Amino acid sequence: MSQYRPMTEEELRERVRRLKAEYPPDKVDMYTFRGAQYDHGLAWVHFPEGYGGLGINPKLQAIVADELRRDVHTVYDDLAVNPIGIGMGAPTLMTYGSDELKRALLRKCFTGEEIWCQLFSEPGAGSDVAGLATRAVRDGDDWIVNGQKVWTTLAHVAKWGLLVARTNPDVPKHEGLSYFLLDMQSPGVEVRPLYQITGEAEFNEVFLNDVRIPHRYMLGKEGQGWQVAITTLMNERTALGGGSTQKGGGPIQVLMQIWAARPPKRHKPAEAAVLRDRITRLYIESELLRLTALRAREMMRAGNPGPEGSVGKLAQAELYKKIWECTMDVLGEEALVYEPGYALRRPSQEERRDKVLLAKYQFLRSRANSIEGGTSEIMRNILGERVLGLPGEPRTDKGIPWKDIPRGG
Ligand SMILES: Cc1cc2nc3c(=O)[nH]c(=O)nc-3n(C[C@H](O)[C@H](O)[C@H](O)COP(=O)(O)OP(=O)(O)OC[C@H]3O[C@@H](n4cnc5c(N)ncnc54)[C@H](O)[C@@H]3O)c2cc1C
Known part of the structure; x- marks a missing residue:
């Protein structure tokens, strides 16, 4: 039933x-x-x-x-209003949070009054996020946190952070983690911007120096952090691989609009035929992605997606890069020119109406698609192991207490 x-x-x-x-x-x-x-x-x-x-x-x-x-x-667009809060934080809070936290945080998360960020990656732990080193030590009713996070999207405007920290270094890496909601305005939280090739700084370094988090802000139990983090990551991958809900919508629509608006004699006939062929293939792949994403959503159990979300994430990242590359080829030399006044930031809703400006921005931004939320290589590993049931890659640190795993620096 x-x-x-x-x-x-x-x-x-x-x-x-x-x-x-x-x-x-x-x-x-x-x-x-x-x-x-x-x-x-x-x-x-x-x-x-x-x-x-x-x-x-x-x-x-x-x-x-x-x-x-x-x-x-x-x-x-929910994912523009509060991407991390709505797409990943809320499902995690709903699954593991207390009633008190849900009542206090969910509404403002949805309205966008309180922006959320995700404090997982560290300088020495990205793909291998379970190896992270940020430490949380119990002190009465609080935890005291020290460490450094990196690539933290929206940390500069966030009220809440989804934080994974190591609470027990004496057990294997996946077993010694706990998951917290961190008030980003707490004393000891320092946020510094990192600039991307688009010119904007949508992400940051975050330094945590003796930051106190009340125990009631832990999601799940002590030591259960990896399981909670997986819920966040599966939701992230499904959100990042969601494709367009509309047939022919999203990036492929921009490419087709730009193609249709070019003067017909702009390209030599052979060149035009090749471009038309590429665009047709990309349209078919976009439609495949849309239908795959629909199927992944159908498979959602208990509201939280499984590893199938990685299929869409991988396909979308690779496809979007190809679409924006093709758009640059359609634009030709026009693509090389970033006209005076090109804003070194994400285009506003108003500016997005200029499809050429949007395409130039997206060409640069899409390079990150196959890194953020887990790289394409890691998505292939998850697909191989968790969806297709192929043998796992050798894990040399399996069963070894985290503190005994050799690491650089
Ligand atoms: C735009 C953007 C926004 C981001 N936002 C956030 C955020 O808000 N919060 C957050 O916590 N993180 C965020 N990240 C970080 C992101 O999750 C990491 O960059 C990503 O997981 C890769 O980690 P890394 O950069 O440390 O690379 P590494 O893990 O060092 O990987 C380097 C290379 O090695 C490959 N590799 C690593 N391990 C394997 C393996 N086992 N098999 C095959 N290949 C492998 C990788 O695919 C990659 O090509 C963001 C990243 C980007 C680009």
């Missing part, structure tokens, strides 16, 4: 229409609208009532998105 309560598509659409009638999205501000969306149970529909959901099948979230878009100008 399904764990979700039944609801028809029409009943759900009616709920969204009621929300929009009470709080017209074009007339109220973002926090008000999204707060009401949460209160109506339309934030994460599979979450329980009272926590931004209705306890219904997560597949139905697509119906909410569809109905929200209808007949309005103002449409919010």
Whole structure:
């Protein structure tokens, strides 16, 4: 029997229409609208009532998105409002957090009033994140944390951080970790920007010096941090590999628009034929990605995705890089010119309407797609081992206490 309560598509659409009638999205501000969306149970529909959901099948979230878009100008993209909070933090909190934390944090996470970041990677632990060295030591009702994180997206604007730290160095690496919610405004948290090839600094280094975290902010139990982190990572990969929900939407749409807008004689006939062929193939791959992502969503159990999310993450990262490369080839020498005034930052919603500017930015930004959220090589390992059941790679540190594993520096 399904764990979700039944609801028809029409009943759900009616709920969204009621929300929009009470709080017209074009007339109220973002926090008000999204707060009401949460209160109506339309934030994460599979979450329980009272926590931004209705306890219904997560597949139905697509119906909410569809109905929200209808007949309005103002449409919010959850992954732009609070990507880490909404896409990864909330499902982790829902699975492992206390009622007190859920009530205190979920609503502001969804509205975007409180931005979240993810403090996993360290200078010596990225792909091998379970080997991380940041230490948390118990002191009465608190934990005292010392260490350094890196590549922390949005840490400079975040209120909450998803932090994994080592609470026991005497056991093998996966067993000695614990997972905390860190108030980023706590004394001892220092955030320094890191600049990317796009010119912007969307991520940071974060230094943690004697930072105190109350024990009640631990998610899961002491030593259970790896299991909790996997929930976050699986949700991250599904969010990063979600593709476009619309047929022909997303990056492939931009490429086709740019191609269609070029003067027909711009390319020599042979060159044009080759480009047309590439674009057609990329369109087919985009559609395959969209359908694969739909299938991955169908396979979500208990609201949390499994390793299948890595299929979409891998496919999307590699495909998006190819699409933006092809867009640069279509633009030709125009792609080489970053005109005066090119803003060294992510284009605003307004600027995104200029497809050429957007494409130039995305070409640079997409280089990170096969690194962030786990590299393509690591996705292939997960696919091989956890989806296809192939033999695992040799693990020389298996069963060895973390403190005895040799490491550089
Ligand atoms: C734009 C961006 C945003 C990010 N945001 C965040 C964030 O918010 N929070 C956060 O915690 N982290 C974040 N990261 C970090 C990201 O998760 C890591 O960069 C990533 O996991 C790779 O780790 P690494 O950089 O240490 O590379 P390494 O792990 O050192 O890998 C180096 C190379 O070796 C390969 N490699 C490593 N191990 C294996 C293996 N076993 N088999 C085959 N190949 C292997 C890798 O694929 C890679 O090519 C972000 C990264 C980027 C680019």
